[in-house]
Amino acid sequence: MLDRDAKRVLIGKRIAQELKDGDYVNLGIGLPVEVANHIPEGIRVFFQSENGILGAGPAPLPGQEDPDLINAGGGAITAIPGASYFDSFISFSLIRGGHINMTVLGALQVDAQGNIANWSIPGKLVPGIGGAMDLVVGARQVVAAMEHTDKDGNPKILEACTLPLTGAGVVTLIVTDMAVIRVTPAGLSLCEVASWTNVDDVVASTGARLLIDGPVGTFS
Amino acid sequence: MLDRDAKRVLIGKRIAQELKDGDYVNLGIGLPVEVANHIPEGIRVFFQSENGILGAGPAPLPGQEDPDLINAGGGAITAIPGASYFDSFISFSLIRGGHINMTVLGALQVDAQGNIANWSIPGKLVPGIGGAMDLVVGARQVVAAMEHTDKDGNPKILEACTLPLTGAGVVTLIVTDMAVIRVTPAGLSLCEVASWTNVDDVVASTGARLLIDGPVGTFS
Amino acid sequence: MAKIISGREAAALVAPGSRLMVSGFLACGAPSWLIDCLVEAGIKDLHLIAISTDYDDRGIGRLITARAVKSCQVSHIGTNKTTQAQYKNQELEIEFVPQGILMERIRCHGAGLGGLFSPVGVGTPVAEGKETLTENGRTYILERPISADVALIKARKADTLGNLVYSKMARNSNPIMAMGAPITIVEVDEIVEPGQIDPEEVVTPGALVQYLVRKGA
């Protein structure tokens, strides 16, 4: 087993390899922001934050925070040369209009139909929707970045989500600390397994049928 | 009878008296632009041109035209201090959202229901709609500025328009070279008659019933 | 054309029980001084329209903490424990609106439209009870305009005609909420004369602004 930080790095690093030169990317709060730390050399990627920037840069040095430059989680950011600011209306127009190549989001559950649930546990936690529902229908690729199981070891990848959905049939790729899984019309296709585990463990930890229709690679 | 220029001045001057301090006004091409020459002293009025300015100023001096500053008719304009430029999407949002106090438009026909026709004579002239359809539903007051009859002396104010409509039930005031007529739920109310003519002539030149529910004033 | 008033006068324009739009994203670009004046005036029973309820002690959250709000349309409450508690205790009614669609619905009103067909939230609780349109195999749901009685927004600078410019990402919901109500009150850091803002730089034209309040005044 990996510790929390190691899992985070493993997931972020793997997702970063999906990026192409010139991509516009929106990273959800929490785990997804790790992706920004692993952009492959030689490519340029532009980060959007839905509150109104294209070209978000890394966190400023301590003491140099600008209260008018924050990411969607409220954290201080910077702007790269060539950034642009715009209002939330334009920002979500870019998102829904298919002008953002990839969004990476955390998830409470994902399922074999590409459904994702990440905004509400009825009777418990209801932080709300934020921009997630717009992002999952708008971005060209929707990547679920998540731990493979919950803290009790129960699967979070299911045949069908049981929590209220954030989006239906929207997830294109699932990257966890154990596996890389593509959502295909036929179901969930197991593409890679993390080098610290194996196919049998991944299958045992997954609540949905996994298709193995080619050689399964490894990642680390 | 007045000549064409005198009619134009008469109409423009009378409409200008409807303006209030701080009004945002959109003037159609042709006759309506005359209104700008008669703004009552002591009030400030802001002209919008739907192609993207609030705070349009008068025509520039010859030789000082800027090709990037034109009104909706393509004529050179200037920008007053405090003007703003915006795209056509925002411009028409302001119009339809009720943020423009008055639009003044020419008309081929208007009728007792406040219908207006000014974009097409089937089989003959079809210049098109431009921004007129947006303007007549959006502006808080819609003023038809027109000669009372056509060049053959036929009424242009009718019980019901016969030409394709620009807007249905939208005109609030009709100002011609002969009369000032308000559109009310009960029908067309004759408010004022030009000093060069009289009530009988106005009634005879009008193709719709005119209500006279108070003293009829004069204007010149 | 805008009238310059004080924060206290601004608060008096907000009636108890009215529908109130307040701008900002996690307190960035929120009209903090106007919020303070509202809290001080003790106005209650508001229906709030906002992106989120910010933090317990900062931004819009101060209205929640002061129990000024009885119902709201927001996209997110995850950063405000007081909102979550009031929601759980059923002291506060909440309609969750996806953030981009909240902007669309406000702008829909501001631009005089009757509704729009949105692909957002199809197959989720957001779609419940809404009419649908299917086109090229894609389903859309009908979203209706949202308006308020008063909108409170924040700009960096205004001229006396009400033309506004913002500061970086503090722009967020401000230009849209400026279209959301017949009365838009803008908290600004600075008021200048007409002509001192380049017409090219104006983001919100003065026609959308009724009142200006200097921060702290």
Place this chain on the structure above:
Amino acid sequence: MAKIISGREAAALVAPGSRLMVSGFLACGAPSWLIDCLVEAGIKDLHLIAISTDYDDRGIGRLITARAVKSCQVSHIGTNKTTQAQYKNQELEIEFVPQGILMERIRCHGAGLGGLFSPVGVGTPVAEGKETLTENGRTYILERPISADVALIKARKADTLGNLVYSKMARNSNPIMAMGAPITIVEVDEIVEPGQIDPEEVVTPGALVQYLVRKGA
């Protein structure tokens, strides 16, 4: 991220018979150089989407005069006698779209929406055959998205990432048409390095721009 190409290369991206959006209002803010290149390339059978057809010899009118257009969606043809003649002779099909609604319909596509309810043209020929919605006694008609294969627009300045600024009222339909097609080609007077345009001044973000052409190149 934008690629810098020549006008000739830009013309080669427009296939005969394709749907083409061209910006500008009475030739102000129109991509004249790109239009020249298109005319020279002799591309025919276009479906044109534009505010108007400008003048016979200036702006979009040059495409009409060159008989490059077989059908169009425009708001106005009153300034172009050639368009009027081709329309009368039934050489040119025209759908008249109210100017503001043309902008709404293009942006509707660009923002991923399925349609909108418009109050414009109710009771006129524009409303014929369209679904309606009645709300608070007001009737709205359903307007559908408009998109193109290629959009040709004009900006004053771009950086190499495709961020755009315009010149005064030459902005008009440009920022909206930038959202109207998967391929947006921008004619610019000047191309600068990233960082040379203040992020606050960018009107169209680079994510909407695929190609840049220097005027005359």
